[in-house]
Amino acid sequence: MIPEGVSLGYARVSTKDQNLESQRQALMAAGCYDVYADQGKSGATMTRPELDACLRALQPGNTLVVTQLDRLGRTMRGLVELLDTLKENKVAFRSLTEGIDTTTMQGRMMFGVIASVAEMERELIRERTMAGLAVATGKGGRPPSLQPHDVSEARRLRENEKWSLDRIAEKFKVSRSTIIRALRQDGLAGAGYAGVKPAASPREPTDGTST
Incomplete structure (x- = not known):
């Protein structure tokens, strides 16, 4: 003892x-x-x-x-x-x-x-664990490239201003496929949104009106 x-x-x-x-x-x-x-x-x-x-x-x-x-x-x-x-x-x-x-x-x-x-x-360990779980379940992680208001503006430019997908992508500094996915998820999966670039559609310049 x-x-x-x-x-x-x-x-x-x-x-x-x-x-x-x-x-x-x-x-x-x-x-x-x-x-x-x-x-x-x-x-x-x-x-x-x-x-x-x-x-x-x-x-x-x-x-x-x-x-x-x-x-x-x-x-x-x-x-x-x-x-x-x-x-x-x-x-x-x-x-x-x-x-x-x-x-x-x-x-x-x-x-x-x-x-x-x-x-x-x-x-810190708890926060990292929760962040990892959020990414694993698709509920967190890297923020989307386009916010909802960006998608609305892209839709307006496409429908009303007749901008090309390339020009919209250049404006938001994202890829053409990102714009296509965003508009498709927004319910605009019609002609011009399917992800295949038309052969007769020339790349639109950065400035000037859409052709």
Whole structure:
């Protein structure tokens, strides 16, 4: 049973040929009662047996100490979730390099900043996910080349002003096929909208009246 009020250290290196000794010494110098260490464990993996054992050993009133934040994990979200769990269990936290100590007002403020960044990261991920779903279901993504009022104007130019499809496309800076599709979807799929350019229809100049 871990005594009440003591600190437990956690150290980690990503590869088996890295040395844990410098982290151990720093944690013992910081007053840790014991040090748990994972060797050859990436911060991206969730299988860290010694960290799990350390978290099980921690009791209310204890403090978890690391030499720096990335020893606990690489993602801000995962880090904040872990620190939230410690807070719920009434376990304090210290990071020696970053100077974070949740037993002090400054440390709690620093933790609040980290939590805010993690929340922003979650919101960005949620927004990207929703945007991806919208594109996948055809309800979002790239905006249409022609807005409804552009289609109405194109129809007016075609019907009333007798502009050619090429000239209308040049006006709206889109392709001829885009104009054809827009007018077809607008219910004008008659002659001249079928998407086949008549052989006898010369390309109309940019200015001047339609021939």
